[in-house]
Amino acid sequence: MDKDVAVAWEIGAELGEGPIWSGTLHALVFVDIRRARLHVYHPEDGAHRSWDLEEACCWLLPREGGGFVAGLRSGVVELELDEQGPRIGKRLTPIEWLPAGDRLNDAGSDTRGRLWFGSMDDAENEARGHLFRLDSRGVIRMDSEYHVTNGPAISPDGDTLYHNDSPRQTVFAFDLDDDGELSNRREHIRLAPGAGYPDGMTCDREGGLWIALWDGGRTARFHADGSLDREIALPVSRPTSCIFGGDALDRLFVTSAATGCHDEPLAGALFEIAVETGGIATTAVIMPNDSTL
Numbered sequence: 001m002d003k004d005v006a007v008a009w010e011i012g013a014e015l016g017e018g019p020i021w022s023g024t025l026h027a028l029v030f031v032d033i034r035r036a037r038l039h040v041y042h043p044e045d046g047a048h049r050s051w052d053l054e055e056a057c058c059w060l061l062p063r064e065g066g067g068f069v070a071g072l073r074s075g076v077v078e079l080e081l082d083e084q085g086p087r088i089g090k091r092l093t094p095i096e097w098l099p100a101g102d103r104l105n106d107a108g109s110d111t112r113g114r115l116w117f118g119s120m121d122d123a124e125n126e127a128r129g130h131l132f133r134l135d136s137r138g139v140i141r142m143d144s145e146y147h148v149t150n151g152p153a154i155s156p157d158g159d160t161l162y163h164n165d166s167p168r169q170t171v172f173a174f175d176l177d178d179d180g181e182l183s184n185r186r187e188h189i190r191l192a193p194g195a196g197y198p199d200g201m202t203c204d205r206e207g208g209l210w211i212a213l214w215d216g217g218r219t220a221r222f223h224a225d226g227s228l229d230r231e232i233a234l235p236v237s238r239p240t241s242c243i244f245g246g247d248a249l250d251r252l253f254v255t256s257a258a259t260g261c262h263d264e265p266l267a268g269a270l271f272e273i274a275v276e277t278g279g280i281a282t283t284a285v286i287m288p289n290d291s292t293l
Contacts, residue, residue: 002233004274008253009041009048013268016255017200018059018106020282021245024066028245028253029081030270031057038086041270043246043253051085059107061115064284071104071117076134078287092287093139099128106150106200106241111158113286114180116142118149118163131163133180136288142182143174153201153209155224156280162188162209164198171198171211173226188226191216200241200255204277212239212254219254219273232273235266244279251275 014034022029028041036056041048053072060070060079069092070079078089098119107117120129129146132139148166154176155162161182164171173188189211191198196216203209207224217237221229238257245253252275258268 002273004232005234006272006274007235007266007269008043008272009039009046009270010266011039011048011050011268011270012258013037013039013255013270014259015240015257016268016270017240018057019200019241019243019245019253019255019270020061021243021249021253022062023247023281024062025081026247028243028270029060029068030241030255031060033058034259038081039270040081043251043272053086054088056103058104059117061107061109062282062284064113064286069115069285069287071107073103076104076115076117093134102128105129105148106152108152108154109283109285110154110161110176110180111283112178112180113283115285115287116152116161116163118146118152120146120148124148124167127165129165134288135180135286138288143172143185150199151201153203155203156205156207160224162201162203164189164201164211166197166199166214169193169195169197171201171209171222171226189222199239200243202243202279204244204275204279206277208277210242210252212242214238214240214257219252234271236264236269237261238267239271243282244275248278249281250278252279 013032019030058071060068068079076092115134129149131143151163153162161176169191171189174182175184196213199212199214252273254271261267
């Protein structure tokens, strides 16, 4: 294990995913998709709590005005979280517009508060995943033909959106304009065979792109031009996602998965990495007034 890596919480998540830093809770919030659980971790004292959810949650993001927006198997919903635990609120969009057997997978917000999220074939057999945008205009399909969608991540200046297709070992970059339109889709990073599969991603304040490498046993930072900057080894094969946390956003937290790795003692743990360049706060999602999207 790299000297900059510390084990924050030996939680043994089956599929830890979707970490975000909540400035309101002063805590890291993440989910276990396979076990339909929500976890909260306070790095200052190591305190943590977990709750069961009514159904699997794939991601959650802060919502403007308080609370969160969450991606469940049944659709996008508002979610409140306090000391009493999570409460599912208003349903923002159902999932009927996805084929049977598909689910949401990963999400992010851009600097204007628009919600971006991906879908995938839950069996991972077909490239029928999409990248969607949700804003006042509704749910818009922005890109298609993904096997397993992951990301998305937004550059600090808000002008570039990164999104990946894990089985293809490829990260794509798009130009993102003020109206939320994408253009100039291009291959930004292609990993070498055996290097692992790009999973969750986040940008630091200098524009570096950090990627958790599933089956790669590490997280890697890439420069804005797509060239590799550094790699940090982890004591697990399947890191799943990463986000900057701590009130100064000066630590990188990495979730991982125990699925298929139960012979690894720390599989599914949450890790904390000391980094030189900190991150940027996640922009709260501005939800449309119309709840019948």
